[in-house]
Amino acid sequence: MNITTFIFILLSVISVGSALMMIASKSPVHSILWLIIVFFTISGHYVLLNAQFLAVVNIIVYAGAIMVLFLFVVMLMNLNAETEPIKNYRLQLVGILSGGSLLLLLVLALMKIDASHQVQMKVGDAGLIKVLGMTLFKNYVLPFEISSVLFLSAMIGAVIIGKKEEKSAN
Amino acid sequence: MDIKAYIALSLTLFTIGLIGVLVRRNAIIIFMCIELMLNAVNLLLVAFSKMHAASPAVKALPTYASDAQVFVFFIMVVAAAEVSVGLAIIVMMYRNIHSVDVNFLNRLKH
Numbered sequence: 001m002n003i004t005t006f007i008f009i010l011l012s013v014i015s016v017g018s019a020l021m022m023i024a025s026k027s028p029v030h031s032i033l034w035l036i037i038v039f040f041t042i043s044g045h046y047v048l049l050n051a052q053f054l055a056v057v058n059i060i061v062y063a064g065a066i067m068v069l070f071l072f073v074v075m076l077m078n079l080n081a082e083t084e085p086i087k088n089y090r091l092q093l094v095g096i097l098s099g100g101s102l103l104l105l106l107v108l109a110l111m112k113i114d115a116s117h118q119v120q121m122k123v124g125d126a127g128l129i130k131v132l133g134m135t136l137f138k139n140y141v142l143p144f145e146i147s148s149v150l151f152l153s154a155m156i157g158a159v160i161i162g163k164k165e166e167k168s169a170n
Numbered sequence: 171m172d173i174k175a176y177i178a179l180s181l182t183l184f185t186i187g188l189i190g191v192l193v194r195r196n197a198i199i200i201f202m203c204i205e206l207m208l209n210a211v212n213l214l215l216v217a218f219s220k221m222h223a224a225s226p227a228v229k230a231l232p233t234y235a236s237d238a239q240v241f242v243f244f245i246m247v248v249a250a251a252e253v254s255v256g257l258a259i260i261v262m263m264y265r266n267i268h269s270v271d272v273n274f275l276n277r278l279k280h
Contacts, residue, residue: 004171005171008171008175012175012179015179015183016179016182016183016186019183019186019187019206020186022186022190022202022203022206023186023189023190023193023194023199023203028196028198028199031199031202032202035202035205035206038183038206038209039209042209042212042213045213045216046213046216049216049217049220050220051216051219051220051239053239054212054216054239054242054243057243057246058209058212058246061246061249061250062205062209062246062249065250066205066249066250066253069253069254069257070198070201070202070253070257073198073257073260073261074198076261077261077264077270079196079198079270084196085195085196085269085270085271085273086195087193087194087195091193092193094192095189095192095193096189096192096193098192099185099186099188099189099192100185100189102185102188103181103182103185106181106185107178107181110174110177110178110181113174116172116173116174117172117173117221117224117225118171118172118173118221118224119171119172119173119176119217119220119221119224120220120221120223120224121171121220124220124223124224124235126219126220126223126228126235126236126239127216127219127220127236127239131233131236132236132239132240132243134233135233135236135237135239135240136240136243138233139233139237139240140240140244143244147244147247147248150247150248150251151247151250151251154251154252154254154255155254157255157258158254158255158257158258159258161255161258161259161262162258162261162262
């Protein structure tokens with residue numbers, strides 16, 4: 001077993017284990033911290049695939065901005081393990097069974113595929129910022145500009161939703 | 171590394187996110203599970219991009235392999251916008267019903 005396979009298996013085990021801990025832990029703050037570990041391991045996978053730009057952006061956007069936003073909201077609401085709503089066990093069991101059978105079905109379908117394609121690891125310039133920038137600003141300029149409008153509308157929407165309602169409006 | 175290993179990993183992460191949506195009742199945790207599912211899809215897109223980078227067709231078309239990574243970039247952009255609006259909705263819900271339990275949001279039923 002070479003070093004790349006070892007790192008892949010290590011990162012996969014950590015990410016799946018942290019994801020399981022995320023949905024299993026009672027306290028929302030602990031769930032967020034486990035999810036941050038999942039995002040870091042996914043960034044590790046990107047580094048292993050030599051997608052350096054996405055690795056850095058994943059850490060900055062997901063583990064940085066988005067999870068800090070989640071943590072901020074959880075601490076604002078003062079949620080902890082005591083306030084956590086518990087679903088009844090029969091519904092939990094049904095959820096786990098249906099999800100597990102979906103996974104079983106998909107993995108069995110995957111195993112029936114005979115074709116084998118190798119993924120290019122650690123080399124290649126497809127994920128470098130120069131190539132991605134050329135692709136983004138040559139072929140995808142219009143979606144890039146539209147996403148700025150999306151951000152503007154999301155910002156205005158968040159402010160309007162989060163604003164306290166005036167008494168006269170009721 | 172075979173592409174099947176990456177598909178299996180992404181399927182596992184996606185299913186864990188799906189189970190989380192089905193099992194948990196806290197709206198914030200459900201939202202985080204959706205983020206996990208988005209990340210599983212992102213990982214699979216990057217793996218497919220690198221699979222195409224190893225194929226001979228990449229010589230004819232220079233952006234053949236990096237298209238998928240631009241898609242991942244756009245998914246991250248949309249996810250960031252989605253999180254800001256979604257968390258604002260959850261904060262408003264908490265202000266109105268003083269709970270993040272999604273089972274209280276069944277008023278359309280009555």
